[in-house]
Amino acid sequence: MRALCWHGKHDIRCDTVPDPGIEDGRDAILKVTSCAICGSDLHLFDGVMPGMEHGDVMGHEFMGEVVEVGRDNKALKVGDRVVVPFTISCGECEQCRRGNFSVCERSNRNKKLADKAFGHSTAGLYGYTHLTGGYxxxxxxxxxxxxxxxGPLKIPEGLSDEQVLFLGDIFPTGWQAAVACDIEPEDTVCVWGAGPVGQFAIRSALLLGAxxxxxxxxxxxxxxxAAAGGAITIDFDEEPVLERLAELTGGKGPQKCIDAVGMEAHATRSLDSIVDRAKQAVMLETDRPHVLREMIMACRPAGILSVPGVYGGFVDKIPMGALMNKxxxxxxxxxxxxxxxxxxLRRIRDGQIDPSFVITHxxxxxxxxGLYKTFRDKEDGCIKVVLKP
Known part of the structure; x- marks a missing residue:
């Protein structure tokens, strides 16, 4: 079969690789009908996440048709159309029983390696380094x-791939980010980063009553x-963020803040960006935490910071004093x-939101x-890429 494979920094190739097969009775084999390039994939493309090996198959946002089912799998049958969560969960361990599926205790095949990196292993993830299982x-x-x-969600007839594909990652990611904010009717919610996750966080916050x-x-x-989705926008190249936020909130700051950027934040108006890049170059830190710093300083006292943006290692100069004292x-x-x-899925069927709005390519x-580079460089108006195998 054909697959997009990692061969090093900025080197993704469409290779021919062996077809997958059933390895366990609970498995299923999916014929992929749609998949997407996620912002998290760019961390692998840029070589800032450790644990990748030559030939690793990329991608954790996909859906398709079940073509084979393991003997112990009673939930699916051949012909089912499903969206697959990017987090792999067993459904039986203590964390899964609590609904904490992204920290499943069983699904990471490289648990010992992840224990060393994170203290305790997280769940396995598709196409996302051997720290998360090498799947x-x-x-x-x-x-x-x-x-x-x-985990896999059966999709009813009448909904296109484009409407439901993002149920595997960016829609629930934006939704969880907003839910974590405990939004109240008078809240101002500020979202750093208007990429795909940020777009869903914006719409989720409004659906939740911000x-x-x-x-x-x-x-x-x-x-x-973002403006079309109902947000007030700030171009951080053109306006000082903290001053503008003060204007929009009567000097008090937003009650809730969401970091939809993560480890590769830019800050063209700040010395932070230059310093963080220099620290990365000499391995004094692995991630650029400009957004974290800015959120801590901007947020109203007793507020909530929600971080769906991916971080992979170590950051420096976090204002813990402000975080604690506020x-x-x-x-x-x-x-x-x-x-x-x-x-x-119910909200999509009810017409509250059509997630296909985010697709540009x-x-x-x-x-x-080629589209990895287009997406990374934000060329050609690219916000979200969907691929059809």
Whole structure:
């Protein structure tokens, strides 16, 4: 089969690789009908996440048709159309029983390695480094789905791939980020980063009843999409963020803040950006935490900071004094996708939201390597890429 494979920094290739097969009775094999390039994939493309090996199949945002089912899998049958969560969960361990699917205790095949990196292992992830299990990803014609009787969401007739594909990652990620904010009717929610996750965080915050949502970015197409979704926008290349936030909140700051950027933040108006890049170059830190710093300083006392943006290692110069003395709450984590998908599918069916709004580019799998660069460089108005194997 064909698949997009990692061969080093900025080197993604459309290769021919062996077809996957059933390895466990709970498995299923999926014929992929749609997959997407996620912002998290760019961390691998840019070589800032450790644990990748030559030939690893990329991609954790995919859906398709079940073509084979393991003997112990009673939840799926051949012909079912499903969206697969990017987090692999067994459904049986203590964390899964609590609904904490992204920290499943069983699904990471490289648990000892992850224990060393994170203190305790997280769940396995598709197409996302050997720290998270080294599972082949879904930017391919076929994919093996382990624990396929837990997690995959059956899709009813009448909904297109484009409407439901993002239930596997960015829609529930944006939703969980907003839910973590405990939004109240008078709240101002500020979202740093108007990429795909940020776009869903904006719309989720409004669906959850925020009075005002503010989006911070510098890419015109992203800011326009955020405004179309109901956000007030700040172009951080053109306006001082903290001063503008003060103006929009009567000097008090937003009650809730969401970091939808993560480890590769830019800050063209700040010395932070230059210093962080220098520290990365000499390995004094691995991630650029400008957004974290800015959120801590901007947030109203007793507010909440929600961090769906991916971080992979170490950061420096975090204003812990401000975080502690202002009484801020910090909530983070990979998304517990199955916790949210039934409700979000209902909202799509009810017409509350059509997630396809975020798609700007659609192409064949063979065009994937070039579109990684287009997406990373934000060229051609690219916000979200969908691939059709």
């Amino acid at each position: 082949p990803g879904g930017q391919a014609e076929y994919v093996r789905v382990p624990y396929a009787d837990c 009075r005002q949502v503010i989006a911070i970015d510098r890419v015109p197409e992203r800011l326009a999409m 009484g801020l709450t910090l909530r983070t984590g990979q998304t517990h996708v199955p916790r949210w998908t039934e409700d979000l 659609s192409a064949g799998l063979e065009d994937g390597p």
